[in-house]
Amino acid sequence: MTNTAPILGLRTTIYHVTDLEKAKAWYSQVLGVSPYFDEPFYVGFNVGGFELGLDPKPSTGKPGPGGSVTYWGVENADQALERLKKLGIEAASPVRDVGGGIRVTTVTDPFGNVFGLIENPHFPNTEA
Numbered sequence: 014m015t016n017t018a019p020i021l022g023l024r025t026t027i028y029h030v031t032d033l034e035k036a037k038a039w040y041s042q043v044l045g046v047s048p049y050f051d052e053p054f055y056v057g058f059n060v061g062g063f064e065l066g067l068d069p070k071p072s073t074g075k076p077g078p079g080g081s082v083t084y085w086g087v088e089n090a091d092q093a094l095e096r097l098k099k100l101g102i103e104a105a106s107p108v109r110d111v112g113g114g115i116r117v118t119t120v121t122d123p124f125g126n127v128f129g130l131i132e133n134p135h136f137p138n139t140e141a
Contacts, residue, residue: 019096021086025057025064025131029076033069040065050135054112057136064136082119084129086136090116093130102128 030036037056041047044065050057056067074080087093090108097120098104105127108118116132 019087019093021088023063023083024086024133024136025066025084025129027066027068027074027082027084027129029071029074029080030067030069031071031076033067036067036069040067050113052112055115059136062137064133082127082129084117084131087130087132090118090130090132093132094118094120097130 028036033053033056037048037051040056040058044058044060046058046060048056049059054068054070058065068074074082094104094108102120102122105119105121106117108116110116114134117129119127119129122128
């Protein structure tokens with residue numbers, strides 16, 4: 014079955030961390046699972062079909078309240094961003110490859126919320 018919806022579903026929440034190794038160990042223990050994606054630039058956990066990501070790069074956000082972004086899955090980040098621009102939404106960040114073929118972008122919704130889009134070939138498509 015081919016999904017024709019522009020948004021594939023809720024995929025990822027990213028927490029910004031200052032110590033990736035310490036955060037990886039702590040979340041592995043708390044979640045009871047090992048990361049499915051483990052690189053120096055990003056660690057991802059599959060938790061019940063959703064992803065918790067740990068991002069150590071300070072330029073993409075800061076830890077603490079207001080420092081997380083929820084990402085919605087898309088097949089193509091460039092096309093999804095263009096669609097949102099046509100709906101009058103401005104990009105908060107350009108589409109960028111964050112490693113391993115994972116591409117992300119964020120927009121700000123009309124209410125000031127950060128709305129993330131993620132194209133992640135490593136994360137299972139939960140489409141029925």
